[in-house]
Amino acid sequence: MTSGEPLLQTTDVGLYCSAGDFHVDPWRPVPRAIVTHAHADHACWGCGRYLTSFEGRTVLRARVGEAAEIQTLPYGESQDINGVRVSLHPAGHILGSSQVRVEYRGEVWVVSGDYKTEPDLTCAPFEPVRGHTFISESTFGLPIYRWQPQSEVFDEILGWWRSNQEAGKASLVMAYALGKSQRVLAGLAAKGELPGPIYTHGAVEVITRAYREAGVDLPPTTYAGQAEKKTDWSRALIIAPPSVQGTPWLRKFGPISTGFASGWMRIRGPRRRKAVDRGFVLSDHVDWPSLLAAIDATGAERVLLTHGYTSIVARWLQERGRDAGVIATRYTGERDDASEPEAPAPPASADGPTLAFQDEPEAQVSTDEATA
Numbered sequence: 001m002t003s004g005e006p007l008l009q010t011t012d013v014g015l016y017c018s019a020g021d022f023h024v025d026p027w028r029p030v031p032r033a034i035v036t037h038a039h040a041d042h043a044c045w046g047c048g049r050y051l052t053s054f055e056g057r058t059v060l061r062a063r064v065g066e067a068a069e070i071q072t073l074p075y076g077e078s079q080d081i082n083g084v085r086v087s088l089h090p091a092g093h094i095l096g097s098s099q100v101r102v103e104y105r106g107e108v109w110v111v112s113g114d115y116k117t118e119p120d121l122t123c124a125p126f127e128p129v130r131g132h133t134f135i136s137e138s139t140f141g142l143p144i145y146r147w148q149p150q151s152e153v154f155d156e157i158l159g160w161w162r163s164n165q166e167a168g169k170a171s172l173v174m175a176y177a178l179g180k181s182q183r184v185l186a187g188l189a190a191k192g193e194l195p196g197p198i199y200t201h202g203a204v205e206v207i208t209r210a211y212r213e214a215g216v217d218l219p220p221t222t223y224a225g226q227a228e229k230k231t232d233w234s235r236a237l238i239i240a241p242p243s244v245q246g247t248p249w250l251r252k253f254g255p256i257s258t259g260f261a262s263g264w265m266r267i268r269g270p271r272r273r274k275a276v277d278r279g280f281v282l283s284d285h286v287d288w289p290s291l292l293a294a295i296d297a298t299g300a301e302r303v304l305l306t307h308g309y310t311s312i313v314a315r316w317l318q319e320r321g322r323d324a325g326v327i328a329t330r331y332t333g334e335r336d337d338a339s340e341p342e343a344p345a346p347p348a349s350a351d352g353p354t355l356a357f358q359d360e361p362e363a364q365v366s367t368d369e370a371t372a
């Protein structure tokens, strides 16, 4: 790193620290990647080696394959990489999600990755990290985004499930396979006795198993592909990724009511996607007040915004006397269409984690869905 060069900068493959010669969340394979979390827009397949949090090891493994070299770091502990001090701190987004703190010659940068400050039963709570420069996501960086208490959302899902049972319909919740699905499972279970059995799509089941393997307590689930022929689907809740929408995979469940759990439901609701009956506002990103509070808590002199409403948030901060700007990346945050920021892109291998579900094509998401 030459003098005057920023500690982290964007290159055509991702955020790069030249002093330490490593990338943070690169979008193309690089020799050394520090990964904030295992969503595909942050964890690309094929890097020489990965460094991630200890808590995130099983989900990253499920995304980048058995052959990948994954090193782990407990939250709060630091590692020296070519003279640069690197540590990981909980981001509260999904299991194992981290903010990356990078320190070199007294200068500290913090890369937030995706984050939320609401509690989540499936991951460690967000921890403010102080630094000189904070690179923050801004997926929902508009004042209209304010999340209702999640406890109410889980009550809504349970109420909808029960009314579908009375109407003789299966209940299908579409949610990202990595993170949101497990948060829904844990949130429903925390409410007490469940109204019926829970079935999963293969892509959800693979990740749910990785969560359990990492020690997260989740209610029992059955992979829908292994359900008995005579299953009474009208009692069941089925959790599947949004990519199942409009596919033949849904036919086996008979009469069905569909819901979608996403932060985008705050404004767009089910109207925008006519095939969805209910929208549940549940996001794994900060809402507007939490975004501003999180930025304040870093004490950062400079804030750089990535993905989402970057220029709006930057201008809002500038108008209040903050040094703020936009840093271009390819991260997508939470998508508002059927594609997910989490599609695995490894080639099929004999021991690939998704192979158990080969009978179910949707469990293997194609590379063109691996949105950058």
Ligand SMILES: [Zn+2]
Residues within 6 Å of the ligand: 037, 039, 093, 114, 333, 341
């Ligand atoms: Zn994410």
